[in-house]
Amino acid sequence: NAAKPPAPRVAVVLFLLKDESVLLGRRRSSVGDSTFALPGGHLEFGESFEACAAREVKEETGLDIDNIEVLKVTNDLFHEGAEPSHYIMILLRAVLANPNQLPENLEPDKCDGWDWYEWDSLPRPLFWPLEKLLQDGFHPFLIV
Ligand code: 8DG
Ligand code: MG
Ligand code: MG
Numbered sequence: 381n382a383a384k385p386p387a388p389r390v391a392v393v394l395f396l397l398k399d400e401s402v403l404l405g406r407r408r409s410s411v412g413d414s415t416f417a418l419p420g421g422h423l424e425f426g427e428s429f430e431a432c433a434a435r436e437v438k439e440e441t442g443l444d445i446d447n448i449e450v451l452k453v454t455n456d457l458f459h460e461g462a463e464p465s466h467y468i469m470i471l472l473r474a475v476l477a478n479p480n481q482l483p484e485n486l487e488p489d490k491c492d493g494w495d496w497y498e499w500d501s502l503p504r505p506l507f508w509p510l511e512k513l514l515q516d517g518f519h520p521f522l523i524v
Pocket of ligand 2: 420422436439440
């Protein structure tokens with residue numbers, strides 16, 4: 381059997397908004413290691429974008445979300461891992477179902493910990509696809 385040729389994958393990435401802040405965690409990964417990134421992960425077979433965002437943020441932080449909306453799609457190539465990877469990125473936003481719920485670091489092998497960061501003073505370095513979106517003027521709070 382020949383090895384499967386590489387194929388694009390679908391990633392679902394969430395801007396979880398609270399007041400003027402977004403939830404970010406520092407990645408532990410061969411791709412984007414030590415950079416600040418959004419919660420998210422891979423779309424599973426048969427899953428909606430909204431269900432995937434809710435599942436990934438629950439698995440990674442324990443948080444429950446509401447008002448889930450798709451904002452944008454990007455197409456990104458990553459060259460920094462052992463093998464190149466290609467992602468179709470679905471960007472969503474949501475708010476906390478319960479504003480008093482606190483994030484937990486449920487996958488400490490993949491993240492140093494989650495916290496809220498004000499949009500106007502985000503930590504650096506950001507994971508580069510996120511930095512690229514910001515450079516392009518993307519603003520998750522202002523989209524109607
Ligand atoms: P899974 O096994 O739980 O499905 O996947 P994961 O381990 O949670 O995957 P991930 O690396 O968190 O997300 C999948 C891909 O999404 C990642 O390799 C690259 C892409 N991605 C971006 N920007 C961001 C971002 O800000 N956060 C996250 N988590 N992924 C992002 O391009
Ligand atoms: Mg995940
Ligand atoms: Mg993830």
